[in-house]
Amino acid sequence: MKSILSIIMFFYIFSINGQNTKIDNNCNIIQFINKDSLSSISKLNPLYNKRGFYLLKNGVYDFIIDGKKYFYSLILKIEKDKFFISKNWQSEENRDIISDSIEIQINQEIQIRMVSIDKGTGNFPTRTKLKDYNVTITTNDNYCGLKSILIKNEKETRHGHYYFTKLGLKRIKILNKTPYLCDESGEFILRKN
Numbered sequence: 001m002k003s004i005l006s007i008i009m010f011f012y013i014f015s016i017n018g019q020n021t022k023i024d025n026n027c028n029i030i031q032f033i034n035k036d037s038l039s040s041i042s043k044l045n046p047l048y049n050k051r052g053f054y055l056l057k058n059g060v061y062d063f064i065i066d067g068k069k070y071f072y073s074l075i076l077k078i079e080k081d082k083f084f085i086s087k088n089w090q091s092e093e094n095r096d097i098i099s100d101s102i103e104i105q106i107n108q109e110i111q112i113r114m115v116s117i118d119k120g121t122g123n124f125p126t127r128t129k130l131k132d133y134n135v136t137i138t139t140n141d142n143y144c145g146l147k148s149i150l151i152k153n154e155k156e157t158r159h160g161h162y163y164f165t166k167l168g169l170k171r172i173k174i175l176n177k178t179p180y181l182c183d184e185s186g187e188f189i190l191r192k193n
Contacts, residue, residue: 027144028078030055032112032133046143048114048166052133055112057145060163060172061085062113064127065104071113072172072179072190074098074161080137081106091158091173096148110135114166115190117181126166151182 037051063070073085090097116123151160163172
C-alpha cells in the first residue's frame with residue numbers, strides 16, 4: 001500500500017504541479033545508485049528507493065558529509081563536480097533568506113539521513129550507508145529542480161520547499177531557525193539535531 005501511495009504522490013507532485021522543471025539539457029542532479037542494484041537506473045526518480053534516487057536543486061535534505069550533520073539543508077546549486085547548500089535558510093512571506101552557502105565536493109563522504117514521518121508521527125531516522133551507494137553528479141533531461149511552494153495556514157502564507165523523507169517528499173518551512181513539517185493535518189516542529 002505504501003508503494004502505491006508513493007507512486008501516486010510522485011505523479012501528483014511531479015506531473016500535476018509541474019515539479020519537473022525542465023530548463024535546458026544541462027540539468028545537474030546528484031545521483032545515489034545502490035552498488036548492488038541490477039535494475040535499470042532509468043527508472044529512478046527524486047523519491048527514496050533502496051536501489052537509488054536523485055537529489056535536486058531547491059530541495060531540502062538531511063546531509064551527513066564527512067561525519068558532519070547538515071540537516072534541513074537547501075540545495076542552492078549543482079555543478080559538475082560540486083554542489084552548494086544552505087543549512088540556514090529561512091522562510092519569509094513569498095521568499096527565502098539565505099544566510100550562508102556551503103560548498104560540497106562530490107568526492108567527499110556524502111550520506112543522506114531520512115526521517116519516516118507522516119501526520120506528525122515518526123520512526124527512528126535511517127541513513128544511506130557509504131558502502132552501499134555510489135554518489136555522482138550527472139545531467140538529466142527529465143529533472144532539473146523542485147519548485148518552491150507556498151504553505152498556507154489560518155494566519156499566514158509562507159514560502160516553503162519539499163523535504164526528502166523515506167516516505168516521500170513532504171512540505172517544510174523554517175521560521176526563527178525552527179523547521180516545521182507541514183501537511184493537511186497540521187504543522188509539526190522537527191527536532192533540529
